[in-house]
Amino acid sequence: MDAPRLTRRDFTAALGGILSFSxxxxxxxxxxxxxxxxxxxxxxxxxxWLRINADGSVTVFTGKVELGQGIVxxxxxxxxxxxxxxxxxxxxxxxxxxxxxxxxxxxxSQSIEQxxxxxxxxxxxxxxxxxxxxxxxxGVSADTLKVTDGVIHAPDGRKVGYxxxxxxxxxxxxxxxxxxxxxxxQYKIVGKSAxxxxxxxxxxxxxxxxxxxxxxxxxxxxxxxxxxxxARLDSFDEARVKAMPGVIAxxxxxxxxxxxxxxxxQAINARLxxxxxxxxxxxSELPDPAKMYEQLMSLRxxxxxxxxxxxxxxxxxxxxxxxxxxxxxxHAAIAPSCAVAELKDGKLTVWxxxxxxxxxxxxxxxxLGLQPRDIRCIHAEGPGxxxxxxxxxxxFDAAMxxxxxxxRPVRLQWMRDDEFKWEPYGPAMTMKVKGAVAxxxxxxxxxxxxxxxxxxxxxxxxxxxxxxxWYLADAKRPGPARHAAQPNGAGDRNAITLYDFPRQxxxxxxxxxxxxxxSALRTLGAYANVxxxxxxxDELAAAAGIDPVAFxxxxxxxxxxxxxxxxxxxxxxxxxxxxxxxxxxxxxWPPTLR
Amino acid sequence: MAISLxxxxxxxxxxxxxxxxxxxxxxxxxxxxxxxxxxxxxxxGACTVLVNGAARRSCVTPVGSIEGNEVTTLEGLGTLDKxxxxxxxxxxxxxxxxxxxxxGMIMAAAxxxxxxxxxxxxxxxxxxxxxxxxxxxxxxxxxxxLRAARQNGRI
Numbered sequence: 001m002d003a004p005r006l007t008r009r010d011f012t013a014a015l016g017g018i019l020s021f022s023x024x025x026x027x028x029x030x031x032x033x034x035x036x037x038x039x040x041x042x043x044x045x046x047x048x049w050l051r052i053n054a055d056g057s058v059t060v061f062t063g064k065v066e067l068g069q070g071i072v073x074x075x076x077x078x079x080x081x082x083x084x085x086x087x088x089x090x091x092x093x094x095x096x097x098x099x100x101x102x103x104x105x106x107x108x109s110q111s112i113e114q115x116x117x118x119x120x121x122x123x124x125x126x127x128x129x130x131x132x133x134x135x136x137x138x139g140v141s142a143d144t145l146k147v148t149d150g151v152i153h154a155p156d157g158r159k160v161g162y163x164x165x166x167x168x169x170x171x172x173x174x175x176x177x178x179x180x181x182x183x184x185x186q187y188k189i190v191g192k193s194a195x196x197x198x199x200x201x202x203x204x205x206x207x208x209x210x211x212x213x214x215x216x217x218x219x220x221x222x223x224x225x226x227x228x229x230x231a232r233l234d235s236f237d238e239a240r241v242k243a244m245p246g247v248i249a250x251x252x253x254x255x256x257x258x259x260x261x262x263x264x265x266q267a268i269n270a271r272l273x274x275x276x277x278x279x280x281x282x283x284s285e286l287p288d289p290a291k292m293y294e295q296l297m298s299l300r301x302x303x304x305x306x307x308x309x310x311x312x313x314x315x316x317x318x319x320x321x322x323x324x325x326x327x328x329x330x331h332a333a334i335a336p337s338c339a340v341a342e343l344k345d346g347k348l349t350v351w352x353x354x355x356x357x358x359x360x361x362x363x364x365x366x367x368l369g370l371q372p373r374d375i376r377c378i379h380a381e382g383p384g385x386x387x388x389x390x391x392x393x394x395x396f397d398a399a400m401x402x403x404x405x406x407x408r409p410v411r412l413q414w415m416r417d418d419e420f421k422w423e424p425y426g427p428a429m430t431m432k433v434k435g436a437v438a439x440x441x442x443x444x445x446x447x448x449x450x451x452x453x454x455x456x457x458x459x460x461x462x463x464x465x466x467x468x469x470w471y472l473a474d475a476k477r478p479g480p481a482r483h484a485a486q487p488n489g490a491g492d493r494n495a496i497t498l499y500d501f502p503r504q505x506x507x508x509x510x511x512x513x514x515x516x517x518x519s520a521l522r523t524l525g526a527y528a529n530v531x532x533x534x535x536x537x538d539e540l541a542a543a544a545g546i547d548p549v550a551f552x553x554x555x556x557x558x559x560x561x562x563x564x565x566x567x568x569x570x571x572x573x574x575x576x577x578x579x580x581x582x583x584x585x586x587x588x589w590p591p592t593l594r
Numbered sequence: 595m596a597i598s599l600x601x602x603x604x605x606x607x608x609x610x611x612x613x614x615x616x617x618x619x620x621x622x623x624x625x626x627x628x629x630x631x632x633x634x635x636x637x638x639g640a641c642t643v644l645v646n647g648a649a650r651r652s653c654v655t656p657v658g659s660i661e662g663n664e665v666t667t668l669e670g671l672g673t674l675d676k677x678x679x680x681x682x683x684x685x686x687x688x689x690x691x692x693x694x695x696x697x698g699m700i701m702a703a704a705x706x707x708x709x710x711x712x713x714x715x716x717x718x719x720x721x722x723x724x725x726x727x728x729x730x731x732x733x734x735x736x737x738x739x740l741r742a743a744r745q746n747g748r749i
Contacts, residue, residue, distance in 0.1 A: 068692030068729055195688065202693035203684045204677060205628040205669035209694065212627040220622075263610070264618045334640060334694045334728045335632045383632075384692035384729040416633045 036177045038117025039063065043101030047171035049122040050079065052130070056150050056163035057089045060119065063103025064111040065095035065355065066198055068384040071111045073196045078116050081189045082123025082181055085150040085162070092197065095357045095379030097372075105356035105457060107387070107520065108488070124181040126171060133168050134160040198381065210353050210380035213340045213411065219248055220264040221401040221412040222271040224257040224278060225422055226471070229517065231283030233257055233471075236274055244270050249404040254473035255280075258401050260410055268415070287515045293325050293430050297450050301509040304483055306492055311502035317438035318543050322536050324433070326528035328516050329426040335383040336419035337390035341398035342409035348375045348402065352395035353382025359459030360392050364399055367469040367476055388519035390414055390423040392458050396466040422467060426521025427452040427511075429491060431532035437544045442555060445504040449529060451491025452511045453481035456519040467517070481512050491525040497533050499555040547576035597657055601626070602670030612658020616650075617641045619657045620667060628668025628697040632726070639725030642698040642705075643667050649705035668697040671704060680704055683742035684735070691729030698725050703739045713743055 036044060043049070043063070051059040060079045066072040076090045093099055095106070103115055127147065134152040135142035137160055146153050150162045184191070201208045226233065233255040241250050241259060246266030251258040259274060261267035287295050340351040348370065354360045357377035365372045382391055398412035414422075429451040436444030456478060458465045463479025470476055484490040492508035541551035549569045556562045568574075599606050601624060608623040615634075620626045620643070632640030634653045641653040644666040672678035677685065680700045690696050699722060706713055706721035713721070718739045727735065 068690070195685070196690075199688060199690050199693060200674055200685055202690055202696050203668075203681045203700065204672065204674045205626060205667065205697070206674070207627055209627075209630075211630065214622075214625060263614075264622055265611070265614045332728060334638060334692070334726060335630060381692070383694035386728075413631065416635065 039114040040118040061100040062115045063101040064106045064115040065379040079119045084147040098376040102358040121177045125179040128179040215409040218409040220267040221260045221410045222267045224274045228283030231280040234279045237277035251404045255471040299513045307496035307506035313444040314438045317436040321434045324431040324532040326429040328428045331389040333383040336414035337394035338413040339395040339398035341402035343402045351380045353391045363458035387521040393467040396468045424517045424519035427518040433536040445501045447506045450509040452518045454490040454524040493526040495529040601665045616655040617652040639698040642701040679742040679745040683738040687738040689734040689738040695727045
């Protein structure tokens with residue numbers, strides 16, 4: 001097992017407070033290093049990404065993790081392409097604080113852009129280094145050499161395999177990103193669908209998921225959650241549970257409660273008895289579903305105008321208004337979250353299906369008062385998550401239980417109800433849109449979106465976003481809701497309309513309270529905002545008496561946007577006249593007219 | 595207490611209470627990864643195995659109730675080197691996003707093919723209706739089962 005390394009980002013994070021307020025004059029600091037592409041910027045040495053092995057195989061390290069999106073295979077393709085080795089000769093190591101680059105979260109469709117770019121540039125550079133070494137060895141000029149399947153060929157027929165150069169290859173050097181990657185026209189592996197690396201094991205019973213991890217001496221844990229958010233544990237029947245078969249430890253810290261048993265079903269049974277006799281007080285009620293959206297909009301919010309364009313609204317314009325809602329949504333992974341943790345000789349190891357092992361490590365360290373260097377978080381696949389579900393919380397829970405059993409690894413799995421009740425949901429949202437039409441054109445547009453935070457992941461600089469830690473005797477607090485800058489945004493993602501209106505104003509009302517725990521769910525607020533925008537465009541088109549496709553095209557300047565609408569209309573075999581009359585015939589009209 | 599089981603053609607003895615769900619015995623005592631915990635309430639199908647050739651939800655099946663019966667898990671169908679036509683078809687169709695539901699899907703499909711070796715698409719949809727896939731891989735899964743059925747016909 002490799003010893004965990006302190007990476008550059010951890011170091012910066014650890015010293016963040018000191019550096020920010022440092023009075024050291026800027027001139028005394030070394031010159032800013034060159035900007036490198038993708039995640040090379042934050043993980044700058046070549047050997048952080050690639051190692052060439054003596055047998056000619058390649059080991060690739062990435063901070064991004066497999067969530068069922070196929071990213072590990074895609075990254076292997078990129079590395080193999082640039083290095084000119086067959087895909088089968090690449091071994092992938094992903095998401096391990098002891099071994100891989102720190103690339104933050106695997107989220108937001110950023111993995112190719114960040115990790116893929118780094119591997120592409122690092123791969124090109126390592127290939128050039130190897131060719132350079134071969135040129136020296138063969139006494140020929142590098143530009144006469146060609147690489148096929150990891151073997152470097154000279155024009156005279158002599159050849160050197162990558163594996164033969166490992167002794168001389170020093171990849172412990174900073175990447176320059178100066179070697180041009182292969183042009184797309186020369187791609188043999190990238191751009192073609194490769195069978196996913198992870199699928200065969202999943203179809204034949206291989207150990208594919210964190211749930212399948214079995215360590216020697218491993219025992220089984222379950223946790224007991226309060227009946228309500230924020231409730232305090234007043235009492236429970238410890239003696240009764242300790243007397244149950246197989247029970248090794250009952251873990252209580254404040255209102256955090258869990259149990260460890262020799263066998264899994266024993267832990268499950270012990271949990272039920274803990275629940276039966278536990279007494280709780282306090283805590284908050286959930287919003288009333290009948291009045292939920294009004295209640296949410298009445299909570300304290302931080303409002304920010306994110307888009308504004310001014311022009312006079314002509315007199316006599318027709319004004320419409322509509323309100324759209326999105327409910328809270330569970331990630332509802334096919335299995336509840338799971339983690340395995342082991343505390344041995346003061347070192348904590350956690351196997352987790354977290355989307356970000358480095359932020360998780362930093363946050364567990366803060367929650368438990370440990371040093372990040374004493375914690376190693378290793379990604380192991382879980383069921384598809386679609387965003388921030390209970391994975392990180394389960395990792396913390398497993399760590400809590402592992403501390404109580406003296407060196408034995410603990411496999412902690414949430415029960416189904418734990419996940420549905422306690423995972424952070426995708427936030428409920430309200431979108432209020434007001435528009436004005438005159439002369440067949442939109443002449444006014446006001447879009448207001450209310451939403452709780454879409455990002456309460458571990459890694460917050462102020463709070464500790466691990467749910468179990470909020471219930472410890474020394475209770476930790478989650479971070480505050482934060483605005484995310486456009487164009488990515490969060491609850492306001494895609495809230496600024498792409499249609500070209502002379503007058504528009506878009507406001508994001510970030511709700512600062514958390515009546516229901518929320519965080520990231522696929523595309524954050526984007527689809528709710530787009531749904532509201534496009535639905536309201538239909539309303540405006542009908543008010544203007546214009547076919548909705550033609551109406552949209554009349555408000556588009558960007559050619560790519562135009563192509564999207566045209567492609568959709570074509571795919572739907574859109575018939576303008578019939579569709580417009582059908583819409584008027586079947587829908588109540590107008591929705592709200594002022 | 596010691597319970598004797600026939601799993602994937604071999605007789606195995608495990609020391610567990612008879613009311614222990616079969617799922618935990620398969621996963622923890624026999625170290626078989628195929629059957630998965632998803633809900634523990636028969637709702638998702640991830641834990642599906644075959645008992646005497648018929649699909650059964652192992653999460654609620656007491657291990658004591660199946661002594662003397664033949665249990666087949668994903669591992670009993672085939673291996674990486676010699677995959678069952680269903681396993682091969684699921685790999686060929688890349689019928690997974692996360693793949694957590696795949697074992698249950700394959701076992702439910704195996705039950706279907708045992709009963710109906712030449713199913714139509716509607717039969718496949720009906721047979722898998724109670725197996726959940728949260729990722730949305732259903733169309734690939736249906737294609738995979740139909741492909742396996744065609745393959746079976748040729749064997």
